Amino acid sequence: MTATGDLRPLDDDDPDHDTADEHHEYDEHDEHDGNGDAWIDGPACRDNPRLNGWLAAARAAFPAWAAALPGRWDFEVASLPRLEREVRRRYRDAATALDARDEPFLTVAAWYLGEVHVRNYGARWARSPEPAPHHRTDPLLRLPRELLDEAERAELAEAEELCEDDFPLVDPLGQLAHAAGPGPAGRLTAALEQYAPWAELVDRALAAARARPAGHPDGRPLPGAPGPLDPGPVGEALAEWLAARADAFPLWARAAGPGAALDFSAGSLAVLEAALRERVRTLGLGPELSVLLYREEYLPWSPDLPRLADDPVFDCALWYLGETACRARGARWLPLRANLDVGPRTVPRLAVARVGARTGPHLAVSRAVHRCLRPYDDTEVGYAPLSGALDLLG
Numbered sequence: 001m002t003a004t005g006d007l008r009p010l011d012d013d014d015p016d017h018d019t020a021d022e023h024h025e026y027d028e029h030d031e032h033d034g035n036g037d038a039w040i041d042g043p044a045c046r047d048n049p050r051l052n053g054w055l056a057a058a059r060a061a062f063p064a065w066a067a068a069l070p071g072r073w074d075f076e077v078a079s080l081p082r083l084e085r086e087v088r089r090r091y092r093d094a095a096t097a098l099d100a101r102d103e104p105f106l107t108v109a110a111w112y113l114g115e116v117h118v119r120n121y122g123a124r125w126a127r128s129p130e131p132a133p134h135h136r137t138d139p140l141l142r143l144p145r146e147l148l149d150e151a152e153r154a155e156l157a158e159a160e161e162l163c164e165d166d167f168p169l170v171d172p173l174g175q176l177a178h179a180a181g182p183g184p185a186g187r188l189t190a191a192l193e194q195y196a197p198w199a200e201l202v203d204r205a206l207a208a209a210r211a212r213p214a215g216h217p218d219g220r221p222l223p224g225a226p227g228p229l230d231p232g233p234v235g236e237a238l239a240e241w242l243a244a245r246a247d248a249f250p251l252w253a254r255a256a257g258p259g260a261a262l263d264f265s266a267g268s269l270a271v272l273e274a275a276l277r278e279r280v281r282t283l284g285l286g287p288e289l290s291v292l293l294y295r296e297e298y299l300p301w302s303p304d305l306p307r308l309a310d311d312p313v314f315d316c317a318l319w320y321l322g323e324t325a326c327r328a329r330g331a332r333w334l335p336l337r338a339n340l341d342v343g344p345r346t347v348p349r350l351a352v353a354r355v356g357a358r359t360g361p362h363l364a365v366s367r368a369v370h371r372c373l374r375p376y377d378d379t380e381v382g383y384a385p386l387s388g389a390l391d392l393l394g
Contacts, residue, residue, distance in 0.1 A: 040126045040136070040169070041145045051127035054139055055217070058111030065108040073112065075119045075219070077227040080188040083109060084179045097177040101138075110139070110172040113188065117141050117170050118219045120227035121195050122205025125218070141170040143195075147204045159338070166338040168194045193232035196359055197337055202226050229358045234335045238350075241342040242333065245319035252316040262320065264327045266390055272317060273372045273386040279313045280373060293370045297348055309347045309366070318350060318365045321389065325352045325363055329393045334362065354393055363392045 039045070066073040071082050087109065091097040100106055117123040123141040131137050145167070148156065159165045170191070179187045195202050206221045234242070245252075253262045256275040262268050280289060285308075296307045308314045325331040331352040340346050347366060354360040371384035 040128075040140055040142055044129050045126040046124060048127065048129040050129060050131075051125060051139060052217075054107075054127065055111065055125060058108050061104060061108050062112065065105070065112075075112070075116050075222060076224075077116060077120055077189065077192065080113070080116060081186070083113065084185055084188045087176050087180050088185065091177075091180040093182055094177040094180050097180040098173075101173060101177075106173065106176060109176055113172040113176060114139065114141050114170065115219045116227075117172075117192075118209075119222045120225045121168075121192070121202050122209050122221065122226070123168070123170060124205075136171070138171060138173045141168075141172065143168050143198060143201055144205050144208065147201060147208060149200075152198075152201060164338040164340060166194065166197060168198060190232060192227060193230060195226075196229045196231035199226075199229045199358060202229065230355055231334050231359055234333050235339040237339070237341040238333065238336055242319065245316050246323075248312075248316055249320070252313065252320075255313065264320075264324045266324065266328045266387065269321065269324060269386040269389065272320060276314065276317055276369065276373060276386075279311070283311065289373060293373065296366065297370060307344060307347075308369075309344065314369065315347075317369060318347065321365045321368060321386070322350065322352045322363075325390055325393060329390050330354055331363065331393055334359070352393075360394060361392055363389060368392075 045051070062073075069086060071079070073079060087097065087106075090105065091100065097106065114123070114125060118125070118141065122143060124144055125139055125141055127139045128137060156165065156167055159167075175188060175191055179185075203226065206225050209218065209221050212218065212220075233239075256262060256272070261271055280286060285292065292306065292308055296309060309318065322331075322333060326333065331354050334351045334353055336342065336346055336349060340349075342350070348364075350366060351362040351364045353362045368384070368386060368389040371382065372386040372389075374381055374383040376383050
C-alpha cells in the first residue's frame, strides 16, 4: 500500500438409523449453517420424546458420572477446561470420540456441556422429533429466537440472506469430539465467544429462564450468569488487515505532513483530523463528500461505488484511530461477525471496544472518521471532533 493514490471506483435410540450423520466428521463451522438450521427453533424440536428421553437419562446418570471424576462439577464456565482434559485423556482425536458417541461418559459429558450453556447463557435444548430428514440427529442448543427484538430480527434476517448468520448454535457432542484433538486445547471455552454479539438476547433469555416456575425440567440459571461475554481474538482476515496497515504506517505517517505528531496518543487525533480534512481538499472531494459518506456507511455492498476507504490515506486512518483507542484506552479490535473477510462491504463494521466480563461500548472507526469530516455547522448528522472519539469507550 502506498501513501498516495486517487479515490477509485444419532440417533442413540433408533436401531434402524444409518444416516450420513453417524459418520459425519465434525467441523467447528458446522455450528453456523445459516438459516438452514431454522427448523431447530420450532416448538416441536423443544418438546418431544427423543429429546426428553435423552435429557432425562443423562440427568439421572450425572451424579454417578460426576462422582467418578476429579473436581467439582457445578456447571460453571470455569469447569470447561477440566471437562476438555477428561475428553482428551480418553480419546486421541475427533474420529475416536465420535466412534464412542453412545458411551455413557460422552453422553453425560455432552449433557453437562449443554447445561453449562443453559445455565450461563440461557440456551435451550432442541432435537429433531424424528431421526430424518435432518442430518443433525443429536441434541442441540439455541438461544430462544422468539426473544429477538425488532432490530435484532432484521439484522439476523439480513445476515441469513447473505449466508452470514452467526446466531448461536451448539452441538455439544460435536464440540466434545472436536476438543479431543488434534490441535490446541481451550476449544470448549472458545466456543462461548459466539454469545458475545448477542449479549442483550442472552440477558433476556436468562430473565425468561429465571421466571420459569420451580420444578421446571430445564436447568436454572446460575446466580452469577451470564458467563463471560468475550468476543475472542480477531479472525485471520482481520489480523492480516491490521498487520498490513501496521507495516505501511511509517510511510503513511510521513505523508500526513512534516512534523505530524502521530504517536498514538489521544491528542494525536486532532492532528489526524486535520490531515484528513486536507486530504479531502487535495482530492477535490468537497462537493461530493456528503454523498460519499452516505454511500460508505449505508451502501457498502454496492461494488461499483467509490468510497473514502478506497483511498490509502483514509484506509490507514481507520487503522490508526482503532490502534490509538487500543493503546490509549486499553481497547481491543473486535472480530468481524461470522469471521467475514475485510473488504469494502465490511470495513464500515470495524470497531474497537474495551472487554472485561462483557464487551463494552463500541467505537465504530468508520463512523467516527465520517463525523469528523462533516461541516462544523452540520445539524442534520452532526460534526464530532475525532479527538473526542475515545470518550465513547468510557
